Amino acid sequence: MDRLQYTDTVEPSGARTGPGRLERLRRRLRGRRLPFLAGLLALLILVDAGLVVYDAREATFNTLYVAAVGKVRMLSQRLAKAAQQASQGNAVAFKQLRDSRDEFAAVVKLLGGGGVASGVTLPPTPERVRPQFGTLEAQWYKTERNAGLVIAEERNLVALGAAVRAINDNNPALLELADEIAALSVQSGGSARQNAITAHLVMLTQRMAKNANAMLAGDVVDPEVAFLLGKDTNTFRDLLQGLLHGNDAIRVARASDAELRGKLGELESGFKQYQAGVTQILGNMQRLVNAKRATRDIFNDSEALLVASEKLEAGYQEESENRKYNFFALGGISLAAFLVLLLIGKVYLDDSRKRAEDSERQSRSIIPRPKSKHRYWINVVGNVAYTAVREKNRSRSAVRGRKVILRTLISRWGTHWGTIEILTVKVRLTFVFGWLSCATIPGWSGWSLKTPFNWGKEGGSQIVVRVRVAARIIKRIHPFVGKKGSLRSSICARKLR
């Protein structure tokens, strides 16, 4: 019977010896542990988020750097190609050359000093990649200066291209004329010297054209080509004038044949256009030489520029590999956050268990002895249900839960087993209805079981629900209790006795 006197089991708290200092501290800490952990978790998540943002930023920058260097690589080759075409007087190539140079300069400026690219404010090239960037920059300044030299000569180079084209257009006619004159000189019985000179004129028309083309097309101006072009033009002029008017210095006598003189006149006027072209080329010789030299330098340096940009790209790639440390940090902090989360769960569970224990202790002290026997038993069953469910919730597995319930029932209510049985039968009558009600109750630890059972303080419907719940619990554990001859039942019987 003493087991039923649970109302008396609670000792007045004052009678207890107070908890130790340590215990008090722990309690106080325990009370604040949750907010502290929550704060820590929030901090870790914040750091995590920061890392993610930082890493994303880094990744974006690196992508932009690499994209920019890729562009530089392309431009280094485009520039060389355009410069070569430009130095041969190709007007279209100048636009390409200018564009390439400007784009290249913009990219170098962006990489060197930072700026807005694809809507992102890109910082200057990081310190670790600076040496590679410095090499590229130095190479670029050389090429930029050379490109500037070529571009500055645009008007001249285009005009030169036109002059050479004019020479080429004029050349067949001039050759034809010179050829005719040579033949005519022989036919008209000209002196050996005169015949030699007219033959020489034929050769000169071809050599001048050849050298004019060689000068424009070559990637450098051969000094000997320019020299010969100038010399041939002078020689041609002197010989032609000699044949027309006579010249003692070069030992040419005035040609006497009328037809020959007519042809020489034609050749003279044809040569004037030719000479204008040559004069234009030679008059701009120094510019042409400079432009060609700049072009050749651009071409030669394009390889170095390409290599430098490749090295720079490799530098950026290396830089992006440093991002793996970001991932490590991210992983570590996430793990820590997860652990904190688990800790929070544990603390929370501990707290709630403690609270439950406290409330149980309370409930024991507050359940009054009902007046009628019927009510008393309802209370008893309700409390059994409450305790059993709580115990079950505390344990993890269902089977263990049942065992716990059983054990609880046996340990606390073993002497009243028969009563429970009876009550079970009675409650079963309302089971169908109760089942439906139970379905609406979310789990065993639903609201209705949060507080100890107390008939006198609750409304009728609540009681009904509690009874139903209790009935359901009993029904659930019944197989362990009810089967006669089973180990459980014999244990129960022993205990009951």
Add this chain to the structure above:
Amino acid sequence: MNRTTVGLLAAAAVFSLDSRAENGVSANRILLGQSAVFSGPAAQLGIQMRNGIKAYLDYVNERGGVHGRRLELVSEDDRYEASVAPAASKKLIEEHRVFALLGYVGTPTGAAHLPVVTQAKVPLVGMFTGAEILRAPLNRYVFHVRASYYDETEKIVEQVVSTGGKKISVFYQADSYGEAGRKGTEIALTKRGMVIHSSGTVERNTLKVEEAVKAIHGSEPDAIVMVGAYAACAEFIRQMRKTGSGATFYNVSFVGSKALADALGNDGSGVAISQVVPFPWGSAVPVVKEYQSLAKKSGFADYNFSAMEGFLTAKVMVEALWRAGKNPTREGLVDALEKMQDVDLGGFYVSYSPKNHAGSKFVDLTIIGRNGKFLR
């Protein structure tokens, strides 16, 4: 022996006695003298000149000489030093007793030789120099075969101007030769309303060109007219190229074209040289063809401009000796030379008169190509 034969012999003896009165001419030979440079940095000039002369003299001697007399050449080294020169000429005239002189080399040496030669009244044909001081005033005993430096610098300036050159500098040897070239350039430039852009000098027989390189490179000329000998010019060109100069180099003929090209090696490409004799590697000109075959026969197969000039000089001398008759005298030789009007030596013409001893005004421009070969 009959009387006639004896008489002929006696006549011959008399003739030979007569000739002996004229130094260097004997019954079966005529001794010719050459004073030139055979040692030091300009040695190639004298050596090649002599090779050219010998090539033609060998040929003439092989065919029986001139009027039955073999032509022999004795050479003296004046080391291209004006101080040594008078003694060299004196030795030729007084010691070797040469009949006539030919193939001299150099302006300053020439200027030192001339008083000796003029005083001894020995004809001198062909000086490897175009300096005006050796041409004006007219010297009765000196005959030139080549055009003057003024002709050369005129041609060079014309070429530079027509190839777009505006700034023309002069690098010259600090003596009468260099001065002649500088003056010629100045005259040609003045004619075109231009002035010498900048200038630098080098001492004869030295390679100290640093000062000149500094002075001329600093002014960034388009073209440089060079009046020096090959060793110094090669050094100058090399140093200029090293400093990154883009100027075109023009040398006057005296530089010694082949020697310059050899000295420059790969640096020679684009160096222009004015020439006063036909291109020795082409064979379109008859005299060049003749020169090539005779030089080869004499064992001087390394054709070059200096030897070509020596060859032409020898040819003028031989032609004059033929014209001077069977009993040549120095005065007779001079007269014969002065009567040589428009003489064709095989595509190369010389012309002398009592008022003109210049001989030729032929100037051609050549340039050293990529492989060290000359282009014209």
